[in-house]
Amino acid sequence: HKACGLPCVFFSPGDERSRESPAPAEAQMQAGAEGGGRVSRCCWKCSVTQLKKIFWGVAVVLGVCSSWSGSTQLAKLTFKKFDAPFTLTWFATNWNFLFFPLYYLGHVFKSAEKQSPKQRYRECCQFFGDNGLTLKVFFTKAAPFGVLWTLTNYLYLHAIKKINTTDVSVLFCCNKAFVFLLSWIVLRDRFMGVRIVAAIFAIAGIVMMTYADGFHSHSVIGIALVVGSASMSALYKVLFKLLLGSAKFGEAALFLSVLAVFNVLFVTCIPVILYFTKVEYWSSFDIVPWGNLCGFSILLLTFNILLNFGIAITYPTLISLGIVLSVPVNAVVDHYTSEIVFNSVRVIAIVIIGLGFLLLLLPEEWDVWVIKLLTRLKVRKKEELPEGNGDVTSGLPNKSRRTRPSMSSFAH
Template sequence: MSKPFCRLKSRTDLATYLLQNPVLCLWSGDEHSQESPAPPEAQMQAGVEGSGRGNRCCWKCSVTQLKKFFWGVAVVLGVCSSWSGSTQLAKLTFTKFDAPFTLTWFATNWNFLFFPLYYIGHVFKSAEKQSPKQRYRECCRFFGDNGLTMKVFFIKAAPFGVLWTLTNYLYLHAIKKINTTDVSVLFCCNKAFVFLLSWIVLRDRFMGVRIVAAILAIAGIVMMTYADGFHSHSVIGIALVVGSASMSALYKVLFKLLLGSAKFGEAALFLSVLSVFNVLFITCIPVILYFTKVEYWSAFDVIPWGNLCGFSILLLTFNILLNFGIAITYPTLISLGIVLSVPVNAIVDHYTSEIVFNSVRVIAIVIIGLGFLLLLLPEEWDVWLMKLLTRLKVRKKEEIPEGNGDIVSGLQSKSRRTRPSMSSFTH
């Protein structure tokens, strides 16, 4: 009998035991082969497959991000061109048709197309097709458990219809008083007003950078007023634009307060409901303005229907991109389209009107634009910035020891090469 394996103490005993028990040698060798790493060829193949999967994942992610970016560029150009185009076309329309409220009423009626256009997109994109009635009922849940009743219509839809009309009317009326560049840049202040109202009403997070942006917006408004020397027409026009931006901010804050967030179908239905409110309850106002000759035109033949329809289509396109562009790109890129409309309007005004771009006006435009861009920063921008700076510091610290390690290892290898080998003295 050989000694038990656990009682072996010396290497000689271990060798003797293994010679007497060859089965144990084979078994231990099999176990070692199972636990040992794979051959180099298998490891190389597995590494190639793993790196291939990683490359494919990275490629898919990069392609997706690239597509989203290109869609974002297309949406930015669409927002910029539709917003600046509608502003310029409204200015051109007023030379032949001096009726801003009637133009507002006419353009708002086109909002009825929101839900039909959304349903067409739903039919092409969604896997589960629903009838228009089913889709309408599902979207009506946004208004409550009972759907869109008359009570809900007057409580949750009518106030927003009034704010929508006031926003567009004040904006169009301001275009009659001042140039389109000032109107477009002053309307960018609505984002600062949204932050202030959200901070006061909705108790949103306080952000110092957004307070700075709001101060810049207010300073830009004052400088824009000073640019024309506080003339009556310019002061009235600036007040109208600021009122329009305020109504727009109030609309957004009240929507979040009373209705919360809406999905694409719910938002489309809500905007179509606003057009119904416009037809039922706002139609009387253009009629009254016509008979009181506040907004009067001699005959329907002189109405520039092409300009009216063109303005309505551009405004509808702008609102579609603003509300549904989030589905294909980043919200920040959409907001950039509004800022880019300012230089577009400035170029058009430079060649079509007698606008004077003095230093005060240019500084005011830059200040308001800077404030708008600061408001686009996300809420956690400071945390992300600190993380980025921390990562950069860690990378610098890691690179320095690695560089020193390379130098030391190089010196050591050089010393080994120069040092004589002990094997040469054994013979």
Template sequence: MKKHSARVAPLSACSTPVLTLTKLEGEDRSRENVVGTADAQSAGAAGTESGSSKRRLHCCIRVTTVQIKKALWGVAMVICVCSSWAGSTQLAKLTFKQFDAPFTLTWFAASWNCLFFPLYYIGHICKSPERPTPRQRFRECCRFFGDDGLTPKVFLTKVAPFGLLWILTNYLYLQALRKINTTDVSALFCCNKAFVFLLSWIVLRDRFMGVRIVAAILAIAGIVMMTYADGFHSHSVIGIALVVASASMSALYKVLFKMVLGSAKFGEAALFLSIVGCANFVFISFVPVILYFTHVEHISSLADIPWAHLCAVSALLFAFNILVNFGIAITYPTLISLGIVLSVPVNAMVDLYTGEIQFNTVRLIAVFIICLGFLMLLLPEDWDQCIIQLSTKLRKRDEPAEGSMEAGAATGLNWRGRSRTSMSTFAH
């Protein structure tokens, strides 16, 4: 499996020991002692072999237990990612029926990013034996921006552009929800992974993979078919263009982050996201005010603002960002990405239940090929070599069986020949 692009090092609490190993090791030792009292010479002769086999068993059990634990965490992570992403999308759609102000909702939700670093620091001091002060930890994480730390120049060149892309991604996504249904929006947003591959291949000179080119073609074909499903009406075309632009901004954010900043550890990523949230709260607060007084965004009165819906949408988006950015500490990145694509059928079931969508053959095919392209992009770079190795192992496993069958057949023929000869001799 391909390693994740970020230099994410799990917290010290994530490397928990497997408690079942001690029990299994003790049981093996007791059995060895019983065998030793029965036959001392055989136990002494097989001492080295039993020790090596016990170490191999110890490693196998540990690896298997860790993998099972990681897979179980992955299942929980898939459910949480899918629920948070689909829930935030559905709640945002519902919120616009009472609060038609997408930029204000975007600004309010992005301001919650200020909580990333405080929550990380609380978890760090609870799990780490060291107890650095917030200022010390802040200075350590600021080394991510360079030797001089977070300077005004670094902020303007390495933080502000990503904050702008963050706002554009979420604002265009929410604007698309006002035009088209949640199923189409969530399905079309899955194209951002294809855009990431294309930009990485062009800008970062990443490895060329034919299967990912096919996935990108499927994503583009799905966009065209999704537009055709509604008959190229202006309302749906604008909504599809908005969500495709949102997916493009998301892909540009990821590729530029890798090109400009490289990769980040957990503390560095938490600090970066907190700075983006604080910058959004401080420097963009005037925009919702201007939109309110110019009546671009219709808000009847401050008392009628559905704060419960705003906080619910922001909390779900915040939880989604936590799971996506820091969930690889406990599970595989592929499973986290799988939770995003599973939000498409969840939104489809909700839209079908509420009557927000009418499925036809073209829309179903478009959603299917977009999701298929997304899943194809999750394949590791050496997926073809893995298939070749697996087929080779299966062939080697079948060869002894075939050889034994041939040997058995030859033995049977010889036995029959010998029996016939002996019978003929006895007859004479």
């Protein structure tokens, strides 16, 4: 049964006749009952599995939406007391170290064949090559992604200082369009006209968002920062696919933990330099809002966990919808907490970018599915029309002929 992917056995009447020729009718009824029972059980299992996946999908969507919008709003609130976006980026990235330990805990609770942390680490290290995670591999395959990760988060957080969170969250949705364009150019992915349209929508939305605030320098810088963050995010994803390919859950968890190690070893000096040069300066550590910093880091870690590992329990498209839903959540919060003006240009820009994001979620074979659906609908209409005409004419053949006026009477 292809719908549920489980093996189902069907009995045919011809087979039953060859086995028990004296009672063909009973054999057919028994075969039909057995086959129908197995099909129904198979379909029931299939429907339950799909319902579970949809239920977990809704939970993951709500988690992605709340964690992403919550981290954005908390970052905005943090900058009122702690104006240090790069330090906040560095602090939150250090929490990535928890990825592999959290993954190993899940492995211990769920896997039948439990491995020690060292064995699991060595097995996941094969992702980097036959020699594992060597110093050369660390600098050639991990360090560039550490830089892109830091730039993505820093530009995003710095943009929150310049413009409202609604504009930041909706403009960051353009990263999916940038991923498609880079994949089409660099990875030679399949050309899809609908995704080109989505990329055009994203670019048009960026221009309209800039126009909504009257091209002021403050808003233009903020929009440029978000677009730069979305571009770095797209470059990160495309380079990962180009250089490293696809990763399993344990390999992805180890890779993200390695990025935290790179952050501690090589990025720590930058916040220190910014502090002593008073670019990001605070008078004492007592005024640092540690609750906001830890809350932002936990929400960002939760968002990345759901984004990277949510596909194990639900559909990837549902996870992406959580990012889009964060836009109206941020808009509602901004409406009550800031002086944002939702003029017609800004609303149209938000709708265009959101529509472009949704178009990019369409599967590659969406056009084939649409053609098949339209073909089936046409066949059904053709089957229904003859049946309907037959019922009317067969029921009242003479009456319809007698009462129906000729066309010549209308002519005169």
